[in-house]
Amino acid sequence: MIRQQADFQLGEDLSGKRIVVAMSGGVDSSVVAALAAASGAETIGITLQLYDHGEAVNRTGSCCAGQDIRDARAVAERLGIAHYVFDHESRFRDSVIDNFADEYLAGRTPIPCIQCNMGVKFTDLLKMARDLGADCLATGHYVRRVVGEDGRAQLHRAFDPARDQSYFLFATTDEQIDYLRFPLGDMPKPVVREIAKEMGLVVALKPDSQDICFVPDGDYARIVRKVRPEAETVGDIVHIDGRVMGQHKGLIHYTVGQRRGLEIGGQPEPLYVIRLDAAKQQVIVGPKIALAVQAAAIRDVNWIGGAPDEDAHEELTVKVRSLSRPVPGRMDGNVIRFLKPEYGVAPGQAAVVYAGDRVLGGGWIVSTEPWQNDQTHVA
Template sequence: MSGKKVVVGMSGGVDSSVAAWLLKKQGYDVIGVTMQIWQEEEQAVQEENGGCCGLSAVEDARKVAWELGIPYYVMNFRKEFKSHVMDYFVDEYVHGRTPNPCIACNRFVKWESLLKRSMDIGAEYIATGHYARVEQLPNGRYALRKSATAAKDQTYALYNLTQQQLSHTLMPVGDYTKEEIRAMAEEMNLPVAHKKDSQEICFIPDNDYAKFIEENAGHVPPEGDFVDMDGKVLGRHKGISHYTIGQRKGLNLSMGHPVFVAAIRPETNQVVIGNSDNIFTDTVRCTNLNWMAVDGLHGETMKVDAKIRYSHKGAGCQIKELEKGIVECVFEEPQRAPTPGQAVVFYSGDYVVGGGTIL
C-alpha cells in the first residue's frame, strides 16, 4: 500500500493517534484531520468531561501529528453535525424515541462528509481509531468484523456504514487490545498515551439531555399523564422527552414495588408504567435497514445474533422481512427493554450482517 494517501480522523485521543502511527508505519501517505463539529468554541470546557471535539482535542491532535511528522488540518463540519446529529437528537426525543447520536455522527459526518472531502483532496481512504475491522467477504461485499477485543468492540455503532464507505475505510486499531494501543503510544512517547477515553455525548457534557432539548427544540413536550398498562392514570410526568423505555429512576411514583417505563405514547402524551415483566419481549421490529455481509434477506429467514443496544451482549434470533423496509426479529429468549429509536444490529459470528432502527 506504499504511498496511498489516507486521511486519519484524529480526535486527540490515543486510539486515533496510534491509528495514524500504524498506517504511517505500513507505508501510507498519512494526513491528520480533526473534524471541528462543536458549535461554540468557548464551550470547549467539555474537554474536562472527556469530549472529543473541542479546542484541546485540536491541540492534542496537532501535537501528535507533529510528533509523527505528518501534515495536519482542522476541517469545519459544524453545519453537518448540527443537521445530522444535534437536530436529529432533539427531534427523536420530542417524538418519544431514544436516539443514538454516535451512530448518526459516524454515518453522516465522520464518514459521509469526511470521506467526500478526503477524496476531493486525492485521498483513497479515510481511517479512524475505532475498535473494529473492515473485510471484503468471498461474496464481494464489505463487512465489519468485531475487533480483537470484545471489551472495546465498536461495530454496533458503525453498522450503518455503506458499501462505498467501507471500501474506502481503514481501521488499524481493530487488531489490538486497548492495553496494546496504550503501550504503543507510550513507546512512541505520544503526549496522549494516558489520556482518558471520551465519555457521554460530546455535545451534552453535563449529561442533562432534558435541558439541552428544552434549549434547542422549537416545541418542548408538555407535562402529561403516567398511566398503567390498562390506561389508569397514576400521576403526572414532566414531558415525554425526560423518559426512555426501561427507565426506573426519576419517576417519582410511590407504587410500593419497582415500576418501569413500558411505553411512550407521543400521540396522547402518555408515559405507560409497568412492572419488570412488561418491559421484556421476544419480538422486535426495525426499519431504516442497512445491509453489510449480505445484500438483503430476499424473502428468506436468517438466524443471527442481535444486539439491541451498545452494552447488550447479543442474543440469538430469527430475522425475516415482513414487508419492504421492515424486518422482524424473533428472539429465542425475551429481551429487556428494546427501545424505539435505538439500533438493532445483526451478527453472524464475528461479522455484521446488517441492522436497523427499532420501531
Template sequence: MALDNGTPLNSLGFAKPPSETRVVVAMSGGVDSSVVAAQLAEEGYDVVGVTLQLYDHGAALAKKGACCAGIDIHDARRVAEKMGFPHYVLDYENIFKDAVIDEFADSYLAGATPVPCIRCNERVKFKDLLETARDLDADCMATGHYIQRKDGENGPELHCAADANRDQSYFLFSTTPEQLSYLRFPLGHLPSKDATRELAAKYGLSVADKPDSQDICFVPNGNYASVIEKLRPGAAEPGQIVHADGRVLGEHNGVIHYTIGQRRGLGIGGLSEPLYVVKLDVDQKQVIVGPKELLATRKVPVREINWLGDGPFTDMAEREIAVKVRSTRPPAPAILRPISDTEAEVELLTAEEGISPGQACVFYDPDSTRILGGGWIWRGY
C-alpha cells in the same frame, strides 16, 4: 500477500509502497485515532490528519472527556506535529447540527431513544469526511474504531474487534459496502485497549494516558433533557403518569425526561410494586408505567436496513442470526424475516427488556465474527 504480478500488498492492502499510499486519518484527539495516525506515519505512509469541529468550542472547552472539543483539536495537532504529517481542522458544525443534533432532539420529542453516535458515523464521518478524503486524493481513510475489515469472497466484510470489550460494531452497522471498501480500521485486531496505550507510549504521544470519552460529545454529563430543552424551547410539555391498567399515578414535566425501562426518578411514591416506564405516548403526553414483565419484548420491527451479508437481503424468507438491541449486551439468537429491501421483523428467541424505538438492531452471523448489517427499531409495542 501479493498480486498475480508479484507486487506485494502493503499493510493497507495496496500494491505499492507506503510512501506512495496516501491515507486520511480521522483524528478525534483521543488515544485511539492518534495511535492510528502515528503508526501509519512511522510505517512510511503519506498521512493526512483531519479533525472535525462539530460544535461550538466555547461550550465544549469546559467539558472534559468529550470528543472534538477544543482541547481535543489541540491534542490531535500536537500528535501530527510530533510525527511530521499535515493536520487540518474542518468546520462541520452546520453539517453536524443538521445531520445529527436536530434529529436527536426531534427523536426524543417523539418518544424515541436515539443513538446519535451511529448517525454521526453514517452521515458525517463516513459520508462528508470520506468525500473530503477522496477530494484529497487519498487511497483510503483510516479511523481508530475497534472493528475489523476483512477481505471476503464477495468483497470486504465487517467483523467484530478482537477485543469483545472494545468492539464498536453496534455503532458501525450502517457502514455501506462502498464505504467499507475505502475504510481501514488498524486497531481492530489488537487484544486490548492496554495494547493501544502501549503503542501510544512507544511513539511518545502526549495522549497516551488520556481518558476515554464517555458521554455523547454534545450532551454534557449525560443530561439529555437539558440539551433538548435548549434546542427546542417549550417543547417539553407536562402530562400524566399513568399505570398500564389505566390508573393516573401522578404528573410529569415532560416526556423527554423519561426513557423506556426507567425505574428510578419517576416522581411517584407510596406504591407496593416496583414500576418501570413501559411506554411513552407523546400524543397524549403520557408516561405509561407498569411491572417489569411488561418490558419484555420478542418481536422487533426494524427499518432503514443496511445489509452487509452475501446476496440480496430479500432472497431469504427467514434466517437464523444473532442480534444486539443495545450496545452493552452480547449478540443474542434471533430469527430475521425480511419484509422489503429495507424493512424486517426480528424475533428474539429470548425476550429482551427495555427495547425502545430509536435504538439500533444490529445483525451478526451466529457462526463467525461477521456483522451482517442492521437497522433501526421504529415503533412501540
C-alpha cells in the same frame, strides 16, 4: 516494531500511497495516524470541529472540539504529517444535535453516535479523503474489516469485546467499507496506549471520550431544552391497566425500561416505563414483565453484503442496545423476532444483526410487539 505492526494492522502494503486519518484528538485516532505514518504512506490528518467553539475548549470527556483539536495538531506535528481542521459545527448541529432533540420529543431514544458516523464522519470525511486523492480513510474505531472469500470487505466485531464499536457502525455501506480501514480492530486498548507512549504522543494517557460527546455531564434533558425550549410539556403517568398514577415533567426525562425517577412510590411492585405516547404526552408504566417483547419492526435497513437469507436457518443474534449482549433472533422481512423475551427494547434505538462475529447490518427500531402469553399481555 511500529513499522511491522503498521503493515499488519493496516492489512496491506501502503508504502508510497496516501492515507487520510480521521483525528479526533484522542489516543485511538492518534495511534492510527502513527501506524499510518509508520507504514510508509503519505499520511494526512483531518479533524472536524463539530461543536461548542467556546464551551468545549477545556472540556474533558469530549471529542472534536477545543483541547482535542490542539491535541490532534500536536500529534500531527510529532509525527511530521499534514493536519487540517474543518469547521463542521453547523452540519453537526443540523444532522445530529437537532435530530437528537426531535427524537426525544417524539418519545424515542436516539443514538447520536450512529447518526454522526452515517453523516458527518463516513459521508463528509470520505468525500474529503477522496478529494485529497487518498487511497483509503483510516479511523480509530474498534471494529475489524475482513475481506471474505468472495473478495468483498465485511465488518466484524473487534478482537476486544469490551472495546467493540460495531453496533455503532451497522449503517456503514459496502462502498464505504471498501474504502475504510480500522487498524485497531485486532488490538486491545493497553497495546494502543503502549504504542502511543513508545511514539511519545502527548495523548498516551488521555482519558477516553464518552459516547455522546456533546452531553459531557450526562444531562440529556438540558441539551434538548436548549435546542427545543418547548420540550418540557407535562402529562400523565398512566399504568398499562389505564389508571392515572401521577404527572410527569416531560417525555424527554424518560426512556423505555427506566425505573428510577418516576416518583410514584407506594406501589406493591416496582414500576418501569413500558412505552412513551408522544401524541397523548403520556408515560406508560407497568411491571417489569410487561417490558418483554417478542419482535421489533425496523426501518432504514442497511445490509452489508446483502440481506440475510431468511430460509437458510443461519444462527443470527441481535443487539438492541449498545451495552447489551447479542441475543438469538431471526429475520421476518423488516421485523426481528426474538427467540426468547427481550426487555427494554426502545423505539429510536438501533437493532444490529450478527452472524457470529460478522455484522450483517440492521435498522432503527420503530415499534415492538409484546411477548404473547397470559403474564405479559398488555391491553
